[in-house]
Amino acid sequence: MAGATAAPGDTRNSRDPAARAAGVAALSAAFGNRVVTSQAVREQHGNTLTWIPNQPPDAVIYPQSTEDVQRIVRICAEHDLPIIPFGVGSSLEGHVNAPEGGVSIDFRDMNKVLTVHAEDLDCVVQPGITRKALNEQLRDSGLFFPIDPGADASLGGMAATRCSGTNAVRYGTMKDNVLSLKVVLANGEVIDTARRAKKTSAGYDLTRLMIGAEGTLGVITQLTLKLSGIPEAISGGICPFPSVEACCNTAIHTIQSGIPIARIELLDALQVRAVNLHSKLGLPETPMLFLEFHGTDASVAEQSQRFGEIAAEFGGGPFTWTTRPEERTRLWEARHHAAMSCLALRPGSALVATDVCVPISRLADCVTETQADIAASRLLAPIVGHIGDGNFHLSLLVDTKDADEVARAKALSERLVERALAMDGTCTGEHGVGQGKMKYLLAEHGPAALAAMAAIKTALDPQNLMNPGKIVAI
Amino acid sequence: MAGATAAPGDTRNSRDPAARAAGVAALSAAFGNRVVTSQAVREQHGNTLTWIPNQPPDAVIYPQSTEDVQRIVRICAEHDLPIIPFGVGSSLEGHVNAPEGGVSIDFRDMNKVLTVHAEDLDCVVQPGITRKALNEQLRDSGLFFPIDPGADASLGGMAATRCSGTNAVRYGTMKDNVLSLKVVLANGEVIDTARRAKKTSAGYDLTRLMIGAEGTLGVITQLTLKLSGIPEAISGGICPFPSVEACCNTAIHTIQSGIPIARIELLDALQVRAVNLHSKLGLPETPMLFLEFHGTDASVAEQSQRFGEIAAEFGGGPFTWTTRPEERTRLWEARHHAAMSCLALRPGSALVATDVCVPISRLADCVTETQADIAASRLLAPIVGHIGDGNFHLSLLVDTKDADEVARAKALSERLVERALAMDGTCTGEHGVGQGKMKYLLAEHGPAALAAMAAIKTALDPQNLMNPGKIVAI
Numbered sequence: 001m002a003g004a005t006a007a008p009g010d011t012r013n014s015r016d017p018a019a020r021a022a023g024v025a026a027l028s029a030a031f032g033n034r035v036v037t038s039q040a041v042r043e044q045h046g047n048t049l050t051w052i053p054n055q056p057p058d059a060v061i062y063p064q065s066t067e068d069v070q071r072i073v074r075i076c077a078e079h080d081l082p083i084i085p086f087g088v089g090s091s092l093e094g095h096v097n098a099p100e101g102g103v104s105i106d107f108r109d110m111n112k113v114l115t116v117h118a119e120d121l122d123c124v125v126q127p128g129i130t131r132k133a134l135n136e137q138l139r140d141s142g143l144f145f146p147i148d149p150g151a152d153a154s155l156g157g158m159a160a161t162r163c164s165g166t167n168a169v170r171y172g173t174m175k176d177n178v179l180s181l182k183v184v185l186a187n188g189e190v191i192d193t194a195r196r197a198k199k200t201s202a203g204y205d206l207t208r209l210m211i212g213a214e215g216t217l218g219v220i221t222q223l224t225l226k227l228s229g230i231p232e233a234i235s236g237g238i239c240p241f242p243s244v245e246a247c248c249n250t251a252i253h254t255i256q257s258g259i260p261i262a263r264i265e266l267l268d269a270l271q272v273r274a275v276n277l278h279s280k281l282g283l284p285e286t287p288m289l290f291l292e293f294h295g296t297d298a299s300v301a302e303q304s305q306r307f308g309e310i311a312a313e314f315g316g317g318p319f320t321w322t323t324r325p326e327e328r329t330r331l332w333e334a335r336h337h338a339a340m341s342c343l344a345l346r347p348g349s350a351l352v353a354t355d356v357c358v359p360i361s362r363l364a365d366c367v368t369e370t371q372a373d374i375a376a377s378r379l380l381a382p383i384v385g386h387i388g389d390g391n392f393h394l395s396l397l398v399d400t401k402d403a404d405e406v407a408r409a410k411a412l413s414e415r416l417v418e419r420a421l422a423m424d425g426t427c428t429g430e431h432g433v434g435q436g437k438m439k440y441l442l443a444e445h446g447p448a449a450l451a452a453m454a455a456i457k458t459a460l461d462p463q464n465l466m467n468p469g470k471i472v473a474i
Numbered sequence: 475m476a477g478a479t480a481a482p483g484d485t486r487n488s489r490d491p492a493a494r495a496a497g498v499a500a501l502s503a504a505f506g507n508r509v510v511t512s513q514a515v516r517e518q519h520g521n522t523l524t525w526i527p528n529q530p531p532d533a534v535i536y537p538q539s540t541e542d543v544q545r546i547v548r549i550c551a552e553h554d555l556p557i558i559p560f561g562v563g564s565s566l567e568g569h570v571n572a573p574e575g576g577v578s579i580d581f582r583d584m585n586k587v588l589t590v591h592a593e594d595l596d597c598v599v600q601p602g603i604t605r606k607a608l609n610e611q612l613r614d615s616g617l618f619f620p621i622d623p624g625a626d627a628s629l630g631g632m633a634a635t636r637c638s639g640t641n642a643v644r645y646g647t648m649k650d651n652v653l654s655l656k657v658v659l660a661n662g663e664v665i666d667t668a669r670r671a672k673k674t675s676a677g678y679d680l681t682r683l684m685i686g687a688e689g690t691l692g693v694i695t696q697l698t699l700k701l702s703g704i705p706e707a708i709s710g711g712i713c714p715f716p717s718v719e720a721c722c723n724t725a726i727h728t729i730q731s732g733i734p735i736a737r738i739e740l741l742d743a744l745q746v747r748a749v750n751l752h753s754k755l756g757l758p759e760t761p762m763l764f765l766e767f768h769g770t771d772a773s774v775a776e777q778s779q780r781f782g783e784i785a786a787e788f789g790g791g792p793f794t795w796t797t798r799p800e801e802r803t804r805l806w807e808a809r810h811h812a813a814m815s816c817l818a819l820r821p822g823s824a825l826v827a828t829d830v831c832v833p834i835s836r837l838a839d840c841v842t843e844t845q846a847d848i849a850a851s852r853l854l855a856p857i858v859g860h861i862g863d864g865n866f867h868l869s870l871l872v873d874t875k876d877a878d879e880v881a882r883a884k885a886l887s888e889r890l891v892e893r894a895l896a897m898d899g900t901c902t903g904e905h906g907v908g909q910g911k912m913k914y915l916l917a918e919h920g921p922a923a924l925a926a927m928a929a930i931k932t933a934l935d936p937q938n939l940m941n942p943g944k945i946v947a948i
Contacts (some may be wrong), residue, residue, distance in 0.1 A: 119726050119730075119835035120834055121729065175679065195900045199903050200905040201636040201637065201686055203686070205649065208679045212678065266694065298772065302773065359596070360672070383919070391672075418672075429675065
């Protein structure tokens with residue numbers, strides 16, 4: 001219960017434990033058995049996917065409507081009980097941890113598609129729906145929601161972290177695919193951040209302000225999403241290259257030449273080896289690009305052919321591609337299993353992901369220097385990259401019981417962020433700040449921009465109720 | 475000089491005239507003849523493009539660097555002298571008026587392309603450069619900046635109003651085409667809103683917050699813009715239709731079917747008549763779509779052909795298209811001359827533009843009801859629409875000396891906004907709020923969202939120095 005556990009880094013007793021306990025009691029009185037305080041459920045709602053310690057909330061609550069959330073926020077405000085929105089818990093930077101205690105709002109029961117406006121290419125959904133469930137329900141409309149972060153994340157969480165994934169190079173990130181949000185603010189008021197019109201110049205862009213705010217400015221209770229037509233034809237392919245640099249140059253020229261590539265994914269040689277170990281694919285263990293093109297039969301054939309020509313100019317190939325679904329799946333198997341296969345390189349280790357993003361012209365340097373740093377650090381870390389966006393991930397394979405190794409892995413991560421920032425990049429391309437990346441924001445944004453963020457946070461959440469201890473400290 | 479003129483609606487004397495005069499004197503002392511206070515120059519910097527009265531600033535200043543702007547802001551803060559950023563003065567809602575007096579910061583001398591990163595498809599520019607000058611300078615790189623609002627606006631102004639225009643349906647609006655901004659805040663600090671990486675999840679989206687803020691949260695002194703490859707092939711065409719509804723249905727099905735159309739513009743029958751009067755084109759005086767497709771030779775041919783088939787399904791045609799530049803220009807002549815040609819319908823009248831945007835499924839109803847309203851109001855108002863986005867403009871042709879007619883035109887504009895809002899639309903798709911649309915924001919956003927905007931404004935500009943009297947009153 002409130003005030004009980006306080007792990008290292010936990011500051012929950014900075015909030016009056018008695019007030020928090022009273023808050024949980026008030027929530028229980030209002031919501032009955034939709035408030036859960038068992039240790040197991042609370043720990044499930046702290047983040048456990050990295051080396052960030054689990055910091056469970058004081059309670060977990062399951063709202064069924066925006067009005068429920070509004071009532072929760074008002075009770076929490078009265079008792080100074082922090083509020084942490086929770087989707088499926090797939091975030092990677094401690095976003096759902098509760099360092100100051102509080103209540104985790106789990107959107108499990110708010111997982112419906114409310115309306116599909118097929119003519120307008122949009123739909124209205126609740127935040128708890130996952131991207132796979134959404135696309136399952138959209139299938140008959142001929143439309144789909146294109147953002148694919150890998151994990152079967154909730155749409156609320158995807159918006160909150162401004163996530164993206166493998167096809168951002170064509171479809172953009174969450175910021176480009178949300179028309180409007182319904183948000184409960186810290187003062188208990190409900191706002192819609194925009195109308196359903198496809199564009200607007202009517203005042204400050206509250207939609208984009210809430211996207212990527214990680215629940216620190218309000219709780220998202222509904223989303224209006226832009227949809228895309230399911231492409232008539234999809235071609236997929238893979239292409240080996242002599243070097244990461246050749247991969248990057250091919251990506252740059254492909255994009256410059258206007259080929260509307262849907263996905264372009266890099267696997268480094270070690271990642272390919274991991275996949276071979278895991279899936280016995282027998283791929284050549286060199287850097288490799290995985291491609292997908294969307295369009296008509298004629299246009300995907302043309303795109304694929306032109307890509308193959310560009311790849312050959314940079315020494316890549318042979319480029320193998322197909323439009324047949326089962327063959328595409330087979331070709332892309334290595335990419336689909338990339339994360340899982342890493343553990344085959346070192347069974348029993350923990351996988352910790354990094355997430356820098358740099359201008360694409362600097363990507364080859366950034367990856368190559370990082371590979372040298374990994375070797376010098378005596379660490380094992382395959383690399384996958386959303387190369388069209390300049391975003392890449394190390395899968396650090398770490399024995400978390402080996403303090404020296406953990407220290408080397410953390411030091412490597414720090415240097416990676418410093419390297420990316422020196423190249424005009426960002427510490428997080430798509431995973432978000434959470435707790436894990438807070439320490440880098442000063443270097444990334446500078447004191448004045450960070451102060452502006454803090455001023456906005458203070459203006460909208462003066463009591464610091466909304467997911468405190470994430471993004472900016474106030 | 476400060477405090478001199480006070481037109482109707484002018485509240486300049488709410489700011490201490492003596493302090494303002496002292497502020498102008500301090501600017502003159504610091505910047506010499508780069509501060510101008512002549513009546514003609516001041517009036518040029520008030521807005522005069524609509525029926526909003528001209529409210530000139532107390533002075534006009536021409537900075538040459540971000541440091542200049544920083545110094546200006548600090549002097550203005552000391553003397554409570556408002557700050558109004560100025561590009562080329564093409565805004566349509568009184569954005570550059572100075573209702574509380576102040577200094578107009580004219581970016582005439584900050585009009586350079588600073589860097590082109592061709593590999594990254596981005597460039598860094600100063601805010602005073604216009605879109606035509608920018609594209610002229612980019613031509614040799616094979617890249618272009620796609621946003622085209624019609625007017626040869628400055629990039630700073632385009633970002634400030636979150637503008638878009640004819641090819642937003644493919645390339646998005648300013649919010650989608652800016653990577654980062656350098657901004658001088660009201661406290662005199664300079665921030666960069668983001669790094670040059672193509673995407674980021676590192677904290678609040680200050681870039682998107684500044685885009686569309688119309689200078690009320692800070693002064694933009696530099697922009698990093700996303701560029702696109704100049705398409706290998708462009709086809710353009712025109713297609714007459716039996717009704718506005720047929721145009722809308724064709725647009726909906728074209729977009730749903732995934733044709734990556736670059737421009738799709740509606741002219742109503744009256745607008746076509748205006749063009750015929752102006753340019754003797756002899757077009758059939760029916761609703762008409764103007765199209766443009768970007769891609770390879772093969773893909774624009776395929777897109778054009780598929781569009782023609784969809785148009786025919788809805789009774790449209792014949793669809794005439796070409797990839798030859800001079801023929802494209804000829805076909806598109808009617809669209810290019812749309813605004814100018816309106817005055818041929820009523821020589822001597824003033825042209826006042828409206829700017830609602832609705833979900834595309836409601837567009838036909840919104841246009842048709844509005845046409846009936848125009849007729850019932852005994853007004854003349856041709857319509858052009860960025861139909862792919864659900865955004866359309868009336869060109870209200872008004873004798874501004876006829877008070878009754880002006881009253882009828884204003885009442886029509888009000889009903890148009892109410893109609894759009896009732897259809898889940900917005901009062902402004904791309905022109906911005908300025909002074910002209912402030913009165914609609916409460917109805918569009920509701921009190922809680924408007925209060926959130928005001929809280930952000932107060933947090934970042936507690937002294938209300940930055941373009942006061944625009945967007946939100948604090």
